[in-house]
Amino acid sequence: MGVTLTRAAWLPGVAVAAGAAAVALAVSALFPAVPLLTAAVVLGILVAQLPAAQSHLRGSLAPGLALSSRRFMRIGVVLLGFKLSLVDVASLGWGVFLSTVAIVLITFGGTWLLGRVFRLPGHEPLLLATGFAICGASAIGAMSGVVRAKSSEQAHPVALVTLCGTLAIVVLPALWHPLALDNLQFGHWVGASVHDVGQVVATAQIAGSSALAVALVVKLTRVVLLAPIVAVAAVVERRRFRPNPDAAKPPLVPLFVVGFLAAILLRTFLVIPEPVLSTIDGIQTALLAMALFGLGAAVNLRRLVTTGWRALAVGLLSWALIAVLALAAVHLFS
Template sequence: MTVPRVARRLLPGVAVAAAAAAAALAWLAHLALPAVPVLTGAVALGIVVGQVPALRPALGRQLAPGLRFAARSLLRAGIVLLGLKLSLVDIAGLGWVTIATTVAVVVLTFVGTIGLGRALGLPGHQPVLVASGFAICGASAIGAMGAALRARHEEQAVPVALVTLCGTLAIAVLPALWHPLGLSATGFGHWVGAGVHDVGQVVATAQLAGTAALAVAVVVKLTRVLMLAPMVAITAAIERRRASDAAGPRPTIVPLFIVGFLAAVLVNTFVPLPEWVLTGADLVQTALLAMALFALGASIRVAALVRTGWRALVVGLTSWVLVAALAHGAVLLG
């Protein structure tokens, strides 16, 4: 077997190993600076790596298969395990008003962002991907929706960059607005859970208001995460119908990893799992998503984003304001 052929077989694994190392670095950064969530750090590290000129040829060619595997297969596995964080009992404990307003925030942000994205001419699946990230659960939702719609990595790069930017800014901006808006500690937690994108960013933001606020924020946020399944399934069904009309490749009706996600939610709700199982699953899920999001971040080219992404930036910032405003309204109604 020739050396180039051996290299071609080994390099995808090297790419995944590199993603694993990057995930470990993001974890260490989180331990040193708890305000920086692991997944945010993984995306940011991937973006930095993607800007190094000497690495771009390898990222675009030799390492591309392994990074695609990380961004697709590892992400799907991580999303399945994400379901083990959700319990329908905890969500039901919020009360029907909080659940209804949280669902309304997700749906209105999703629809509004898609409409704005299309009005401003964002290409391809970008309007749906930006909407998924801001309305549901950040870069993880973008990856899940992109996988269901078979979106190209280039389409996912800009939404991932935007949701990472705005989610990171939220860690600093929302606490500064806590007291001016007259919110109680639990009200602040509700606002953060309903309006911040990634679970890690929610934890980093809400913990500033104490354990009660953090508990409310996490449960509200996980209610939004539960919306990932129906939103992906409905959007995939709509895109499938459009693809059928256009005789193009059709997304699956309900992606298999979404079925796995729902199954994990039901298991965690009705099966008394040992704490060590939940803790281990949480560690594996975080590691898988960190590797996947590093791979997605490595596909981002900041220079191209600056030149061509101003429309997406307008959509992202507007969506961020929209979800924060709707979330504040949900707190007042709750």
């Protein structure tokens, strides 16, 4: 009976998250420049601002939205590994690969340091660093599960990485020709600096298929770094954790990180039929869309505007940092 009641408690929130994912898909289909996952986050943020919805989000929908934003996020991250092949990463060449790693690490460390300088509370500096350096709101969700961040600590990072990633879809193409970048250089810049995979596709596709291919390989190379960075955070959190004698420590390496790495290895060394990959991609996209709607539904824009100016400053500075570093890498290695 307890399990039945628990499942019943999950159902309303999960159903709403699934419906929101369907709406986000429709929006993305009608407006191809709007990435599906970005639409899902924005939809969650907008719903969270409706007075009539807030009591439901905190009440009957809360268990299902929490399940979506945590467990579905982890499953989606595991399946994301099937997009990655180490062969594709190796095709970049050592110069591009090492510069991409350097950009991620410098942006991660720089954003975390900015968060500390601006006195952001709790895990906000870490979550901002993860989102801006690696892969947007998906990375924030993955890191949040490892460090056990509160919903309030995720709200500003999710809103800001969504804002800056959406702005990138407009700003980077406007700078493409003034910066005298050719198509492949533009694709490299987009892949190295834009946060979410969908935002990368929306931004790079205007320069053609070759630019999009380069952008995706560079971007997915950044995604590969999600596993080691989250694993290191898990180790640090394990050492900081001071449980009571009956409590268990956080896992040394989260299971979803192991699954993510296993998926990458399977994609690299096995020939997986295209229909299977397409099915996995569809499931992964649906799960992440539901998870990101759940994360967006925890964002309080009024709080962000009135008390989140420090987080906004950190987000904008981090966005500028990664864009400048990526542009420097383009000129050095393209």
